[in-house]
Amino acid sequence: MEATTRKVPSQKSSQMAPTSSWGQAVRQWLQTPVDIAVLVYFRIAFGAIMIWEMWRYTDRGWISRYWIEPSFNFTYYGFDWVQPWPGIGMYIHFGVMALLALFILLGLWYRFSTILFFLGFSYIFLLEQAQYLNHFYLIILISFIMIFLPANRAFSVDAWRSGSRFGKLSASRSDWMPGWSLWLLRFQIAVPYFFGGIAKLNGDWLQAQPMEIWLASRTDFPLIGQYFTEKWMVYGISYGGLLLDLLVVPFLLWRKTRPFAFIAALTFHLMNVRLFSIGIFPWFMIAATAVFFDPSWPRQLLKSLGFSKQTEPKPDKISLSKIGFALLASYVLLQILLPLRHYIIPGNVSWTEDGHRFAWHMKLRDKDADITFFITDEAGERWQADSSLHLTARQQRKMSTRPYMVVQYAHFLAAEMAEQGQGEVVVQAEAWVSLNGRSPQQLIDPTVNLAAQPRTIWPVEWVLPLTTPLFPNNP
Template identity: 50%
Template sequence: MEDRQHHEPPAPRPPLWARLFGPVDIASLVCFRVAFGVLMMVEVLRYIPRIERYYIDPPIHFTYYGFEWVQPWPGDWMYVHFGVIGLAALCVTIGLCYRFAAAVFFLGFSYMFLLEQARYLNHIYLLCLIAFIMIFVPAHRAFSVDAWLRPKLRSDTVPAWALRLVQLQIGIPYFFGGLAKINHDWLRGEPMRMWLAERADRPLIGPLMTKEWVVYFFSYGGLLFDLLIVPAMLWRRTRPYAFVAALVFHFINGNIFTIGIFPWVMAAATLMYFPPDWPRRFRDFLGRLLRLPAAEPRPTPPPLPLPTRATGAQKCLLAFLGVYTAWQLLFPLRHWLYPGDVAWTEEGHKFSWRMKLRDKAGTVSFHATDPSTGESWRIDLRGKVKKWQLSEMTGRPEMILQLAHHLGEQLRAEGVPDVEIRVLAPVSLNGREPQFLIDPDVDLMKVERSLLPASWIRPEAPLEPAAQARLSEM
């Protein structure tokens, strides 16, 4: 009689919450903490020479909806503010009063970000989010002043959720950035074609910038990179090649476009997709390569068992992680709630990882009317707004509305109580023919800031004969 082999059924896979709270090596998280802290110190130092220009001199600051109360510190206190967040970044780096320092840095850096819409950059928003999650991840349990001062804090492991949260936050901009590039303009090479042409005078690479194959290489290469880099980093077999591709991608981006420390942050963050103990392996490899005396092997502790039951604190943390993840996945999709092309209307554009998708060129003029006399005049913007703010505002309806209200309030204070403000804003999107962005017949003083669809923003459509005549007169 043929023997039958009896195989034990495979052990059931632990539930997700147990895997999230299971221990993993802390080494990669410590390296990221140090890299993030150092890069944030560099970023603060980069801002210091620009504090007066961006945060002290402007007579108006374009705040975000709901954050109108965020205003610059008076006098020279903005310099003190940047000094504090620089010190907080240093404390994050060395792990001194880590959680408090991370919270101070997040609040201070986010305050700086919220002060001025004209300075909006996706990578600054990402730095704010990373700073926020660094408050919660226990990246100070090793190689830190805190761990040296408090031996009970020391640990070679952290819960797996800490690494997964960082990986998620880094992966979301890639995914949504690639998803947003699947649109007609990007697939036909705009606005990449215009941006590369502006760099045609650069030595060595300049002549290549006007080649069509280069335009499409950047456009389609960027799209595929954004969509595929995270899956490729998650798969062990493609991870080394994906990492090299990421380094090349960020190096090229950093040299062609002015994006500050962003390439370095992303290069450091991409290392988080390697096994958590990669720094220890790299250290051992260097030791063998340089023939350094091997350190005494530490006894390998037995693997810690997965938790069998979630505590109340763990359930609260899981709820927080679920809400935060849902917000990060849903908020970038809110532009589908608005009519029209988001690249034109800007409704739902910010905080959605819609990176490098539109180039707007145009002009904007503000016209006041005194209804009691019927007199109308064009408002002179000199001294009322900075040129760098005006340049950014031209294609941003929400910023135009803010300035209209600011100018109207000034005129009311000067004795025109019922002043009306209208705007002529011919704008070209990605090289197309200019069209009016704002309805020139709408009195913007009667329009309140809102998250609802804005009827005063004109749809991107051919101009009517009357509007075309008005545009030709400008």
């Protein structure tokens, strides 16, 4: 009798199956259609807030102050070629950005407008490191992903024009979007919250610093300001902010806790408006928090107001290619890893600034600094450089605590001396910095010739480690 044989799956294939099926399940879930109404709401809110932001910078004279008046710009590493427009070019640039934001709000030439807005805002961001703002970085990320979101397929000029002679340039109308569009947007809004909370898990914040310093100067805050010098209030606000950042997103996603989470987020952001000068960020996050609600809430709101409209049938799925899924996963992974990079970099991130940017480290440090540059020529003559000749007060303040800006300015001083016929000079800096109320200590090795040190994105040896304790008198 012939023996029967059975093919046994290899160990390798049996190990691969769970991973493959998990990936397929996630991809199927991301293809599930959801109501597009919340994405339309976000498109309108984003466009309106960006118009407001462009107006603020124009109306308050910030365009001239930050990008026209300075004779020197702290460009980002590798982007020295990005320079401000000459003449009135920066005003024109902001005007065009406002127009593009209006087009996004209206859903007019949406794809073209979002691409140009992303490039135009990235240009503004890259002009000056002294102008680094977390919400500017967030706007760049949001405007980038909006290029790929179908936010113009409903309640937009593009959708209205679809089917006309301009149809090839317009979006096909739809009341539904793929699930990945909603969850990518939710993920990007969740990132500043969650990683802002992770960043607060440090010794200074857990000891209510620098919150204690800031609250002591804001006792005029309505109702509760009189308690801002009390330890229980200082610790309550510090730990309350930490818990909100870590928990607000899951609580917003859960229907039972959503109202309480939204009230907490609203209170948090409105307090920030009153306590700190952080621009549009609180208002933007208040508007963005609504993307965690049921995606049909804008449609239901309009229906309750009497603006009812028949919704088209829900499709079975809206496909997401394997390449698209891989790109989506890569982007998500990058946004998770980038804020965590400082954990593998030696030193206190709030002191060295290595890994601080692009990591959602918001309102974690209070620094007082005094920096002096010294130039020594080939003959051995040494003199003090006057940074106010080249830098605005804001640039000087920001530069004094950021080693990567200090070395950039040292290079500028050396180049200026060379242009004046001084030959090769030595540029050194004495920077005394206080972090979160600590006694001042030197940030930079004063013996190092900074003009000979390369600009780099990696940690450098000439930044001295933080050795001053937060509370030196504690047992």
